[in-house]
Amino acid sequence: MRERPPKGGRGERDGGDSAARHVYGVNPVLEALRAKPEEVERLFIVEGQLAAKAAGELLSRARDAGVRVEKVSRERLAAMADGGVHQGVVLELRGFKYSELEDIIDAAEASKRPPLVVVLDGIQDPHNLGAIIRSANALGAHGVVIAKDRAVQVTGTVAKASAGAVEHCLIARVVNISRALEQLKEAGLWVAAADVDATEPMWSARLDGPLALVVGAEG
Known part of the structure; x- marks a missing residue:
């Protein structure tokens, strides 16, 4: 052995990292929901910014995983994404x-x-x-x-x-x-x-x- x-x-x-981390952008958020739904805390979205197809899949996966969804302002989402291109969605996960x-x-x-x-x-x-x-x-x-x-x-x-x-x-x-x-x-x-x-x-x-x-x- x-x-x-x-x-x-x-x-x-x-x-x-014990602090919560934020994943942003449609594809990274979907991958996190698919791969590690048990580590997801909350899903933040800007209403009206997401394409209908992407929004539908994100909300469906969040619902299946029992993840709370919050609608927030563009300004708040931008702050959570540290100014990155978030595409209208940010996922809060437990520390990596x-x-x-x-x-x-x-x-x-x-x-x-x-x-x-x-x-x-x-x-x-x-x-x-x-x-x-x-x-x-x-x-x-x-x-x-x-x-x-x-x-x-x-x-x-x-x-x-x-x-x-x-x-x-x-x-x-x-x-x-x-x-x-x-x-x-x-x-x-x-x-x-x-x-x-x-x-x-x-x-x-x-x-x-x-x-x-x-x-x-x-x-």
Whole structure:
């Protein structure tokens, strides 16, 4: 049986953000309602701004999940979305629950496919984090690992940029990226890192085995 790693390399199952978070935009809100209805607190809408089809599906899913719906002003919705493009709808969820790195490794083993884990070191821009999570999910990655400190965390902006992929992707938040990489290597994964000074182009590298792909900070 594999031993649990020291705390520095583990993610946080119940130690996620305790404050409520807001997901905004039609697609991210629908994905959250489909994937995690039990975590939804309230649905806020601006009456008359949503297209009839989108409003119908949102209200139907909210009703099925027993979610309270509140009609609010555009100004209040804009404040909840931190000025982002909300499309007339904001969903309030409980704080995001991060997975443990062990969960990602176990999911990879259970899938019977070569493990693929994306490890992000110091990503600061929420739009970049969301785009990477969206791409990782589309590629079939078993999970994404982010740093707890000096890096952006999962927020409503990240969820919007991910097009709702944060609701379907295991995301582990770790204190020490180096320890997390050691744990992944112990689980049989090779580590490859993107580097602007690398001499080998990524399209000629062998990336078809059990892999932890490391992407560093912007700039």
